[in-house]
Amino acid sequence: MIAVDAQRLLGRIRELGAVGRDGEGRLVRLAASDADRLGRDLFVSWLRQAGLDVAVDRIGNIFGIWQSAGNAGEAPLLIGSHIDTVIDAGIYDGCYGVLAGLEAIETLKASGLSPSRPLAVAAFTNEEGVRFSPDMMGSLVHAGGVDVEAALAAVGTDGSTLGQELTRIGYAGERESGFLKPHLYIELHIEQGPVLDREGIPIGAVETLQGISWQRITLDGVANHAGTTPMSMRCDAGYAAARVITFLHDLAAAGSNAPTVATVGTMRLEPNAINVIPSRAVFTVDLRDPDEQRLQAQEAALAAFLEQLAAEGITVSVERLARFAPVVFDGRVVKLIEAAARKRGLASRRMTSGAGHDAQMIARMAPSAMIFVPSVGGISHSPHEHTGDAELVAGANILLDVVAELAVIKR
Amino acid sequence: MIAVDAQRLLGRIRELGAVGRDGEGRLVRLAASDADRLGRDLFVSWLRQAGLDVAVDRIGNIFGIWQSAGNAGEAPLLIGSHIDTVIDAGIYDGCYGVLAGLEAIETLKASGLSPSRPLAVAAFTNEEGVRFSPDMMGSLVHAGGVDVEAALAAVGTDGSTLGQELTRIGYAGERESGFLKPHLYIELHIEQGPVLDREGIPIGAVETLQGISWQRITLDGVANHAGTTPMSMRCDAGYAAARVITFLHDLAAAGSNAPTVATVGTMRLEPNAINVIPSRAVFTVDLRDPDEQRLQAQEAALAAFLEQLAAEGITVSVERLARFAPVVFDGRVVKLIEAAARKRGLASRRMTSGAGHDAQMIARMAPSAMIFVPSVGGISHSPHEHTGDAELVAGANILLDVVAELAVIKR
Structure with missing residues (x-):
C-alpha cells in the first residue's frame, strides 16, 4: 500500500503557515496581498519541484498539472482548496487540502503509476472573502458562476481593486477562467466543526453541503x-x-x-x-x-x-x-472514501459540511466530493485551530487512495 | 365649592413651557442651566405675585410659603414637584404639579380661608437627573438622604459642578437643607403611563410607588x-x-x-x-x-x-x-383623594406609580401622597406628552380640595 511522505506534507504545512505573519505574529494572508504573494510563490516552487506544469488563470487560480502524452486528451481529476487566510488564522484551513493534493500527486508520480487521466491540484483565489467579496470567488469564477471581469473589478475593504492587486503581485494569469474542465473534483479539508473530534472518528465522508x-x-x-x-x-x-x-x-x-x-x-x-x-x-x-x-x-x-x-x-x-441551495456530493466517491478508510482500519462517518467550500462551486461543473479530518474542539478561523499530525497524514492517505482508485479506472 | 382659576393655571403651564427652548425649538431646561434659571425666575415672580414668602435652600430648592401669625408655629402642608426637564421634554412633567400647587394655595388665599397650618409649594432641584446624578436630588437632600455638600459637588455630564452652577445662576440659597419639615406632602403629577388614559379615568389615587x-x-x-x-x-x-x-x-x-x-x-x-x-x-x-x-x-x-x-x-x-424598596403612601390621603373625586363626580382608581417622583424622597421625612392625571397614550419625556385641559383643571381641583380638607383639620 503506497503512502504519502508524512514528513514532507507536515513540513510544508508548517513552512507555508510561517509565511505571511504580521507584526504581532498573526497569520494574515488576505487574497492578493503581499503576504498572499509570498504564499503563492512558495506553493508554485513546490509545484515546479514536483515536476508539475504550472498554470495561472485570469482570476489568479493556480493549477499544478501532471499529464502525459498518453492521457492529455482526458479530462483531469482535480484536487483543490485555497491558501488565502482570514485575519489571525490557523495554518490548516484550505492549505491542508492544497498541500495534501500536491502530496498525493507527487506520491503517485513517484510510485511509477501511469494515471488514466491528468491529475491536477488547484489553489483557488480568495476563498475566505475577507478582503474581497464574494467568498469562494476563484472557484465560483472557474465554474462560470460569475463573470471574470466582474470579479476582477471587486473593490476590497482597503479600497483596492482585485484585478490591479493580482497584477501587482504577479498572479494575473493568462489562462481563461474555466480552461480546466475536471472529470471530477475532490477536496480534503479540516472539518471546522466539533463532530469528528467529539465522536473520535478520523475520517468524514462528506455527502452534502448545507x-x-x-x-x-x-x-x-x-x-x-x-x-x-x-x-x-x-x-x-x-x-x-x-x-x-x-x-x-x-x-x-x-x-x-x-x-x-x-x-x-x-x-x-x-x-x-x-x-x-x-x-x-x-x-x-x-x-x-x-x-x-x-x-x-x-x-x-x-x-x-x-x-x-x-x-x-x-x-x-x-x-x-x-x-x-444545498449541494449533494458524488455518491460514488463518498463510498470510495468509506472503503478507503475501512482498508486502512480507520473509522469514518458520513456527514454534511456546515461551512462553505470551493467544492460547492466546482460542483456546478463536475461531480465533486469532500473528505474531512477532525478539528480539535471544532475551532477554526483562529490560531488555536488544530488537527493532530496522525490525523493529517491519515486524511492525506485517504485522499491518495481515492485518487489512485479513480485515476486508474476509466469511468 | 371653590375652584382653581383654570385660565391662570393653563396659561402658566404654557408660559413656563415656552421658556428654555433650544435652537431647534426643543424644551431643554436641564438642572442649574441658563434655561433652568429663566424657568426659576418666572416661577419665583409668580410666587411673589401671589404674596408668598420665597425661600431657597442650599441645593437650590425653591419654596413659596403662605403662613400667618396664627399658624406659623405649625408644621406646614407641603405641595411640590419639579420644573427641571429632560432633553426635548413635554411641558407637563413636574411643572404641572408645581404650578397646580401654587394655584391651590393662591385660590385658598383668595377664598378668605385661614388655614390651620402654613401651606407651601416647592420646586425641587434636579429631579430628572439628566445633567447631574442622582435624579430626585433636591428632594433627596431635603429629606436628609444625601449630604448637601456631596450633592453640590456632583459633576455634570458637561463637566460642570452643581454647586458652582447654582451660584452662577443665582439659586445657591442660604436656607439649610431640610429646614422645612412638612406635616404632610402631596404631589400632583401626570401619570407618564397609559393606565388612566386607556381606562378613561381622570383621577389616580396613588397608593404606592414601585x-x-x-x-x-x-x-x-x-x-x-x-x-x-x-x-x-x-x-x-x-x-x-x-x-x-x-x-x-x-x-x-x-x-x-x-x-x-x-x-x-x-x-x-x-x-x-x-x-x-x-x-x-x-x-x-x-x-x-x-x-x-x-x-x-x-x-x-x-x-x-x-x-x-x-x-x-x-x-x-x-x-x-x-x-x-417600594414606597407606601399615606392611606388617609388616598381616601381623601377618592372622596374629593366622588364629590366632583369624577371617576378615580387606586394605582401604583411606575416612575420615580420627589414624593418617594419626601416620604422618608413625612407622610406623603400623590395624585395622577392621565397622560394621552402614556407618552412622557417627549414633546408629544399631553394631558387635556379639562383633566389638568380637574386634577388641580382635587389637589385644592384635599389641601383644603387637610389644612383646616388639625390632625
Whole structure:
C-alpha cells in the first residue's frame, strides 16, 4: 500500500503557515496581498519541484498539472482548496487540502503509476472573502458562476481593486477562467466543526453541503416607560425577538439528529435603554440544512411565526441577505472514501459540511466530493485551530487512495 | 365649592413651557442651566405675585410659603414637584404639579380661608437627573438622604459642578437643607403611563410607588461556527439570554392584574456576527413591584432561573445596578383623594406609580401622597406628552380640595 511522505506534507504545512505573519505574529494572508504573494510563490516552487506544469488563470487560480502524452486528451481529476487566510488564522484551513493534493500527486508520480487521466491540484483565489467579496470567488469564477471581469473589478475593504492587486503581485494569469474542465473534483479539508473530534472518528465522508438561508429581521413595537406600562399594554420588540430566538432553537433542535442548525448571531435593540421598553429589535437568522425541502420548511415555519407576531401588533420586516441551495456530493466517491478508510482500519462517518467550500462551486461543473479530518474542539478561523499530525497524514492517505482508485479506472 | 382659576393655571403651564427652548425649538431646561434659571425666575415672580414668602435652600430648592401669625408655629402642608426637564421634554412633567400647587394655595388665599397650618409649594432641584446624578436630588437632600455638600459637588455630564452652577445662576440659597419639615406632602403629577388614559379615568389615587430592581446580567457561552456546530453541541449565550427574557415576561405577566413589570431594555451580543454562535450576551433587567415581598420573590425566581442556566454550562455573572424598596403612601390621603373625586363626580382608581417622583424622597421625612392625571397614550419625556385641559383643571381641583380638607383639620 503506497503512502504519502508524512514528513514532507507536515513540513510544508508548517513552512507555508510561517509565511505571511504580521507584526504581532498573526497569520494574515488576505487574497492578493503581499503576504498572499509570498504564499503563492512558495506553493508554485513546490509545484515546479514536483515536476508539475504550472498554470495561472485570469482570476489568479493556480493549477499544478501532471499529464502525459498518453492521457492529455482526458479530462483531469482535480484536487483543490485555497491558501488565502482570514485575519489571525490557523495554518490548516484550505492549505491542508492544497498541500495534501500536491502530496498525493507527487506520491503517485513517484510510485511509477501511469494515471488514466491528468491529475491536477488547484489553489483557488480568495476563498475566505475577507478582503474581497464574494467568498469562494476563484472557484465560483472557474465554474462560470460569475463573470471574470466582474470579479476582477471587486473593490476590497482597503479600497483596492482585485484585478490591479493580482497584477501587482504577479498572479494575473493568462489562462481563461474555466480552461480546466475536471472529470471530477475532490477536496480534503479540516472539518471546522466539533463532530469528528467529539465522536473520535478520523475520517468524514462528506455527502452534502448545507444550504444556507440568511435573513435580517426587524421587529417594530412601541417604546414605553419600563415602570409605568403594565405588561398587558406593552408592544415589546425585544420580547418578540426573544420569542423568535427560542422558536428557532426549538425548531432546529426538534429534529434531534437532523443536521438543521439555526443561529441568531447578531442583535440590536432600540433605544437600548435600561428603563425603556424596546421599540425595535434588529437581528439576523442563519438557517442551514443539507436538504432543500427541509430548509424551505424551516423558512416557512419562521415566516408563519413572524406572521403570528404581526397579528399581535408587531411590525415585521424581513430582508433576505443570502440563499444558497444545498449541494449533494458524488455518491460514488463518498463510498470510495468509506472503503478507503475501512482498508486502512480507520473509522469514518458520513456527514454534511456546515461551512462553505470551493467544492460547492466546482460542483456546478463536475461531480465533486469532500473528505474531512477532525478539528480539535471544532475551532477554526483562529490560531488555536488544530488537527493532530496522525490525523493529517491519515486524511492525506485517504485522499491518495481515492485518487489512485479513480485515476486508474476509466469511468 | 371653590375652584382653581383654570385660565391662570393653563396659561402658566404654557408660559413656563415656552421658556428654555433650544435652537431647534426643543424644551431643554436641564438642572442649574441658563434655561433652568429663566424657568426659576418666572416661577419665583409668580410666587411673589401671589404674596408668598420665597425661600431657597442650599441645593437650590425653591419654596413659596403662605403662613400667618396664627399658624406659623405649625408644621406646614407641603405641595411640590419639579420644573427641571429632560432633553426635548413635554411641558407637563413636574411643572404641572408645581404650578397646580401654587394655584391651590393662591385660590385658598383668595377664598378668605385661614388655614390651620402654613401651606407651601416647592420646586425641587434636579429631579430628572439628566445633567447631574442622582435624579430626585433636591428632594433627596431635603429629606436628609444625601449630604448637601456631596450633592453640590456632583459633576455634570458637561463637566460642570452643581454647586458652582447654582451660584452662577443665582439659586445657591442660604436656607439649610431640610429646614422645612412638612406635616404632610402631596404631589400632583401626570401619570407618564397609559393606565388612566386607556381606562378613561381622570383621577389616580396613588397608593404606592414601585420598588425598583436593576441588574446587569452577563452570560458566557462558547463562540462556534454557526454552520458546523450541531444544535446539541452548542453553548449559545444569545439563546440563553432569550430564554431569560421570555422567562421574565411570563413571570411578570402571570400575575395578570398584579402591577409587577419586567423589562429587558438593553442587549449586546459578542462577537455579534451573523455566522458565529454568540459567546456572550450582556443585558439589563428592570424589575418593579409596589410590594417588597413580591419584588424579592421575582428576584429570587430570576436567580433560580440563572442557576439553572449555569447548571447547563452557561457562566452567569450578575451586577446589581440599583435597588429601591417600594414606597407606601399615606392611606388617609388616598381616601381623601377618592372622596374629593366622588364629590366632583369624577371617576378615580387606586394605582401604583411606575416612575420615580420627589414624593418617594419626601416620604422618608413625612407622610406623603400623590395624585395622577392621565397622560394621552402614556407618552412622557417627549414633546408629544399631553394631558387635556379639562383633566389638568380637574386634577388641580382635587389637589385644592384635599389641601383644603387637610389644612383646616388639625390632625
